[in-house]
Amino acid sequence: MDRREENLNKWRLILGKNSEGHIDFSGADKPSFSEMEAVLDSLYEREYGDSVYRSGERAAGLGGSAPNVAEWINRVRKLFPKKTVELIEKQALEHFNMTELLTDKKVLSQMEPNMELLKTILQFKSLMKSDVLKEAKKIIKKVVDELTDKMQSEVKRSYLGKLDRNMPSNVKSVRNLDVKKTIRRNLKNYDSENNHIVLKDVYFNSRTKRHNKWRVIIAVDESGSMLDSVIYSAVMAGIFAKLPMMDTRIVIFDTNVVDLSEYVDDPVETLMGMQLGGGTDINNALRYCETLCTAPNETIYVTVTDLYEGGSPAQLVKTCKDIIDSGSKMIFLTALDREANPAYDVHMGQELADIGAFVGAMTPEMLGDYIGKMIK
Numbered sequence: 001m002d003r004r005e006e007n008l009n010k011w012r013l014i015l016g017k018n019s020e021g022h023i024d025f026s027g028a029d030k031p032s033f034s035e036m037e038a039v040l041d042s043l044y045e046r047e048y049g050d051s052v053y054r055s056g057e058r059a060a061g062l063g064g065s066a067p068n069v070a071e072w073i074n075r076v077r078k079l080f081p082k083k084t085v086e087l088i089e090k091q092a093l094e095h096f097n098m099t100e101l102l103t104d105k106k107v108l109s110q111m112e113p114n115m116e117l118l119k120t121i122l123q124f125k126s127l128m129k130s131d132v133l134k135e136a137k138k139i140i141k142k143v144v145d146e147l148t149d150k151m152q153s154e155v156k157r158s159y160l161g162k163l164d165r166n167m168p169s170n171v172k173s174v175r176n177l178d179v180k181k182t183i184r185r186n187l188k189n190y191d192s193e194n195n196h197i198v199l200k201d202v203y204f205n206s207r208t209k210r211h212n213k214w215r216v217i218i219a220v221d222e223s224g225s226m227l228d229s230v231i232y233s234a235v236m237a238g239i240f241a242k243l244p245m246m247d248t249r250i251v252i253f254d255t256n257v258v259d260l261s262e263y264v265d266d267p268v269e270t271l272m273g274m275q276l277g278g279g280t281d282i283n284n285a286l287r288y289c290e291t292l293c294t295a296p297n298e299t300i301y302v303t304v305t306d307l308y309e310g311g312s313p314a315q316l317v318k319t320c321k322d323i324i325d326s327g328s329k330m331i332f333l334t335a336l337d338r339e340a341n342p343a344y345d346v347h348m349g350q351e352l353a354d355i356g357a358f359v360g361a362m363t364p365e366m367l368g369d370y371i372g373k374m375i376k
Contacts, residue, residue, distance in 0.1 A: 002027075009033045013040075032079070039075050043092055073123055078225065082277055089124070105132045113142045119227050123276055137268060144235060144267045151364045152239045178203040214298050214375045216240055217289045218250045221282070221305035222274050228337040230274060233304045234267040236336070236364055241265040245375065249292050253285035254278030255310065261292075282309050283316040286323065296326040300374060302367075304333045307345040307352075307359075317351050324356045329374055335361035 005027040012025055013033055025033045077085050102108060102124045111117055121136045128136055181203040189198040218240075220226075220233045233250070240248040241264045249261040252274050263269035282305055293299045301323060309316050324330050332352055334344035342361035349359040362370065 013037060035075070036079050039072065039079060040088075042072055043088065043096055073120065074227075077123075077277070085277070090127075102136075103128060103132055105135045108132060108135050108139070111139070113139045115143060115228075115231070118143045118231065122227065122231075122271060122274065125272065126275065137272065140271060141268045144231075144271070147232070147235045148239065148267070151235060213245055213247050214300060215247045215249065215293065215295065216300045216302060216371065217292050218248065219282075219285045219289050219301070219303045219305075220250065220252045220274075221280055221285075221303075222252045222254055222276055223278065223280055223306070225306060225343070226304065227276065228339075229304050229333065229335055230276070231271065232336045232338075232364055234270040234274075236367060237264050237270065238267040239368075240371075249289075251285060251289060251292075253281065253288075255281045255284070257285050257288045259288075259292075279310040280305070280308060281311045282307070283311050283319050286316070286319050290319075290323065293323075293326075293328060296323075296328045300329040300331065300371060302331045302333065302371075304336050306334060306343060307332065307348040309345070309348060313348060313351075316348070317355065320352055320357055321355045330357040331367075331370070332357055332359045333362055333367070334359065336364065336367065338363060340366070 009025050009027065013036055025037075073089070076088050080088065102121065118140055121139060125133065125136060182199065182201070183197065185201055185203065186197050186199050189200050190196075191198050218233060218237050220230055222230055230252075237248055237250040240246050248264050249259070250264045250270060251257055251259045251261070254275075255278055258273065260270050260273045263273065282303065286301070286303065289301060320330060330352075332349070334342040334349065340361040340363045353359045358370075
């Protein structure tokens with residue numbers, strides 16, 4: 001599209017479809033401008049008394065409105081630059097009565113805790129006052145706890161249940177009986193007259209396999225398009241942190257890096273520490289992660305990102321090659337959620353796979369099983 005068409009489409013977007021002397025969008029980017037207009041109309045047509053987000057009578061079903069708001073927010077973030085997104089969100093909350101969904105403690109407390117509401121809260125939490133934020137944290141905790149309960153038994157199954165014949169167990173059951181050790185240790189108590197062994201001491205195996213402690217470094221791209229994966233990453237990090245064979249660290253990044261390892265066992269605090277949006281510098285994040293690695297042969301890097309590198313792609317590949325050559329394992333997750341539908345830079349993914357990284361989308365259970373196989 002030439003500069004004249006682009007400027008004409010921008011003015012058409014500014015003036016709106018109901019302006020005098022109406023013109024149509026044109027050129028190769030016509031579908032994008034049409035989608036922008038549809039998103040803006042959902043909000044700004046409220047000025048004319050009609051909108052799918054009208055408050056009042058049509059807002060009676062508060063629980064059902066959350067997915068619509070979340071979908072609208074995601075479309076805004078996809079279509080507009082960050083400064084424009086901030087302005088639209090601010091107007092949506094303050095000028096068009098969407099504030100009641102997230103800034104009224106009573107209304108928020110009546111909404112049904114679910115994944116869509118959690119995503120909406122995370123995107124707007126920076127605008128919440130302290131009393132509303134406390135209520136929001138309760139919702140976050142409830143949804144996170146439900147996710148953790150569903151995931152952790154399946155994830156732990158990847159690591160536990162393997163007999164360790166060198167480690168005694170406090171669970172004394174026939175299932176855990178160490179027959180060989182029990183016989184060997186009681187041979188001195190052999191009763192030759194009655195021709196049997198007197199069992200003075202009975203030994204049991206632990207059902208947890210002993211491992212050298214692996215360090216798992218989880219780096220999470222906090223851009224808005226990765227929101228589902230961000231949530232699941234925080235929950236997974238919390239599960240990993242409670243496993244005895246793993247020393248888990250978590251960092252979040254856009255163009256900057258924030259180390260949230262202090263809160264790794266508390267997914268709620270991890271999520272509250274995230275600021276969604278901004279650019280993406282994966283290489284910068286991995287360079288920081290290298291400073292957390294003390295034993296490369298016992299370190300696994302898990303980077304959750306769509307692989308759209310805002311910095312130098314060549315530098316990213318070089319950094320990853322250095323990490324892999326040092327003996328560390330490297331995983332790039334283009335999606336980490338229940339659906340595991342990837343949307344990522346395929347070219348960059350192929351380059352990273354060619355140097356030995358695993359690149360792909362996974363459900364949380366698949367990730368647990370995959371890492372379990374790595375450390376066994």
